[in-house]
Amino acid sequence: MLTKQTLGYEAAEKVASWAAEKAAQMGVPQNIAVVDDAGHLITFRRMDGAKFFSIEIAMTKAYAAAGLRVATHVVAPKTQPGMPGYGAQALNRGKFTTLGGGFPLVFNGAVVGAIGVSSGTVEQDTEVAEYAARRFNEEFQ
Incomplete structure (x- = not known):
């Protein structure tokens, strides 16, 4: 029998709130998806003005x-032509x-969920998601 921890609704809502706050500070409306450790959607926010086309992209990133x-951008170099x-x-x-x-959102060394953000540039999306993940680490570690 395996016992594991996973992200719950209240924590997922906090993560989404932190991302929305950061996106608002940047003036970049975002789609924000937070999933559990198996990739199942827990909460989703679409800020006013966020591109509808990016809804699925945010969920896929999460x-x-x-x-x-690992963070999605970390994998990118390994998937370029000529790479394994x-x-x-x-x-x-x-x-x-x-x-x-x-x-990913990590608690006690294990991935318990993840956040995906999309509607700005890739750099803006990364900044917002990284901020929320960092806040998660500060709050729950």
Whole structure:
């Protein structure tokens, strides 16, 4: 029998709130997805003005970060042409991305969930998601 911890609703809402606060400070409306350790959606926010096209992208970033157990942008160099992971973006029925903006949420050394952010530039998405993940670490470690 395996016992594990996973992200709950209240913590997921805090993570989404931190991301929304950071996005508002930056003036970049975002789609924010927070998932549990298995990539299942716990909470989602679409800020006024966020691109509807980016809704699925935010969820995919969170899903990928939870499954990969690393930030999505970290994997990107390994999936470029000529690298061992080339073509990985076509795996898992398209629910895989290396675009920046997906970060795992770690508690007691284990990934308990992840956040995905999309609607700004990749750099803006990454900054917002990283901020929320950092706040999670400060609050729950």
